[in-house]
Amino acid sequence: MLHLAIIGSGPAGYYTAEAALKRWGEEVHVDIFDLQPVPFGLIRSGVAPDHQSIKGVAKRYDAVAQAPNVRFIGKVAVGRDVSIAELQELYDAVVLATGAPSDRALGIPGEDLGNVFGSAAFVGWYNGHPHFADLAPDFAGAHAVVIGNGNVALDIARILAKVPQEFEGADIVAHALDALKGSGIASVTILGRRGPHQIAMTPKELGELGSLERARPRVDPADLPPEVEDAALDPGMRKSIQHLRAFAADTPSDKPFTIDFDFFAAPRALIGDGSVRKVEVERTALVEGRAVGTGETYQVPADLVIAAIGYRTNPIEGVPYDTAAGRFANEEGRILPGLYCVGWARRGPSGTIGTNRPDGFAIVDRIAEDFPAPGNKQGRVGFEALATARGVDFVTFRDWRKIDEAEVARARDGAPREKFVAFDQMLAAAGKH
Numbered sequence: 001m002l003h004l005a006i007i008g009s010g011p012a013g014y015y016t017a018e019a020a021l022k023r024w025g026e027e028v029h030v031d032i033f034d035l036q037p038v039p040f041g042l043i044r045s046g047v048a049p050d051h052q053s054i055k056g057v058a059k060r061y062d063a064v065a066q067a068p069n070v071r072f073i074g075k076v077a078v079g080r081d082v083s084i085a086e087l088q089e090l091y092d093a094v095v096l097a098t099g100a101p102s103d104r105a106l107g108i109p110g111e112d113l114g115n116v117f118g119s120a121a122f123v124g125w126y127n128g129h130p131h132f133a134d135l136a137p138d139f140a141g142a143h144a145v146v147i148g149n150g151n152v153a154l155d156i157a158r159i160l161a162k163v164p165q166e167f168e169g170a171d172i173v174a175h176a177l178d179a180l181k182g183s184g185i186a187s188v189t190i191l192g193r194r195g196p197h198q199i200a201m202t203p204k205e206l207g208e209l210g211s212l213e214r215a216r217p218r219v220d221p222a223d224l225p226p227e228v229e230d231a232a233l234d235p236g237m238r239k240s241i242q243h244l245r246a247f248a249a250d251t252p253s254d255k256p257f258t259i260d261f262d263f264f265a266a267p268r269a270l271i272g273d274g275s276v277r278k279v280e281v282e283r284t285a286l287v288e289g290r291a292v293g294t295g296e297t298y299q300v301p302a303d304l305v306i307a308a309i310g311y312r313t314n315p316i317e318g319v320p321y322d323t324a325a326g327r328f329a330n331e332e333g334r335i336l337p338g339l340y341c342v343g344w345a346r347r348g349p350s351g352t353i354g355t356n357r358p359d360g361f362a363i364v365d366r367i368a369e370d371f372p373a374p375g376n377k378q379g380r381v382g383f384e385a386l387a388t389a390r391g392v393d394f395v396t397f398r399d400w401r402k403i404d405e406a407e408v409a410r411a412r413d414g415a416p417r418e419k420f421v422a423f424d425q426m427l428a429a430a431g432k433h
């Protein structure tokens, strides 16, 4: 019997478990740990609440989760409740699928002003991640600035721009919906250091901005490269640029909420009086694909700033870490003998949910190469003994089912669920307290 511990129950964790079941069948025991009492990582707490069809992928993980030799061990933070060294004693292989849950710093003056958030925190807040439930962003001002030119920036701009009716069918949590109902925000500026051809925004997400009830996206036609240059782009990117070209066409609109794409715009400082009020921006030019400051500066009004500029994996004691890359130091997923990483913890924060599937299968191939015959490890029995001795009470997949049912039962009309946003609420729903 091979005993496999997977740390993190997001897509990378579940795809790795699926791959392990495919390869070893009944000859493997898989324990999937998560620091949250609820599974699925960013499917639950990252993917936008108004993108339910994407969140539906979690249903596919159920089949894996319910295999008799796969177990969910929730509310156990590896590195805090149990160490990597302890898990390596108990399991043949330990796979870190811990994602990249921390915001990268902007590294500019004023970053610590009030109402300035990273996207992990802000998205976590509207998606009900217990770590960010108390964020309390202030929507009293009129102007928001979102820094970054990826899909997360688009998610945030869209969420800020929507009217309450546009959240029908979404699982945005009540505290966020209530706060947004009273929002005074009337403009979002999306700052990108480079130009339209350098965006990391996909056509679907861009297209959505064109059909919002009260908001209109705007692009300065002067920022767009000559149309002939679009021919060299891959088809997806070409579609994205077509959306930007449509936003640049000067069609009259009485929609009061503006979403402005400000390209070639590098934030240099956040300015405010306790709370942020403006962003100091330097105009850039592209030099060999890099954004280089031109010396021309200007200010953008900003009562709320959200930086969507990427994420970092959290270090864990005893695990080599690549500080520059913000993820575990690894060679194709191998960290140390018996210790592996997968998903965002291996590659950094890029790609779609599906990108993590081949990653999971590849790491299982590597484990198979390294462990032609499993050792004599204790696996879950050993972990249970350790948890009992240490007083670590964990959550099972059956407990999660109870939490899930309770969330569905308390959903507001038209919503798929109303998430619990605190661990103790989740545990109470699971009948644990």
Ligand SMILES: Cc1cc2nc3c(=O)[nH]c(=O)nc-3n(C[C@H](O)[C@H](O)[C@H](O)COP(=O)(O)OP(=O)(O)OC[C@H]3O[C@@H](n4cnc5c(N)ncnc54)[C@H](O)[C@@H]3O)c2cc1C
Binding pocket: 007, 008, 009, 010, 011, 012, 013, 033, 034, 035, 036, 039, 040, 041, 042, 043, 046, 047, 048, 051, 054, 076, 077, 078, 079, 097, 098, 099, 100, 101, 123, 152, 155, 314, 316, 342, 343, 344, 345, 350, 351, 352, 353, 354, 356
């Ligand atoms: C805002 C946002 C929106 C996105 N929207 C989309 C989308 O619409 N479509 C799409 O295809 N992709 C989307 N993505 C990308 C997608 O979510 C990722 O590709 C995917 O979630 C990465 O999977 P992962 O398993 O590596 O990490 P995660 O999903 O982050 O899972 C990591 C898990 O590890 C757990 N964990 C972390 N540290 C520990 C620890 N020490 N001990 C125990 N557990 C721990 C976490 O609680 C978490 O459950 C989005 C990402 C973000 C940030």
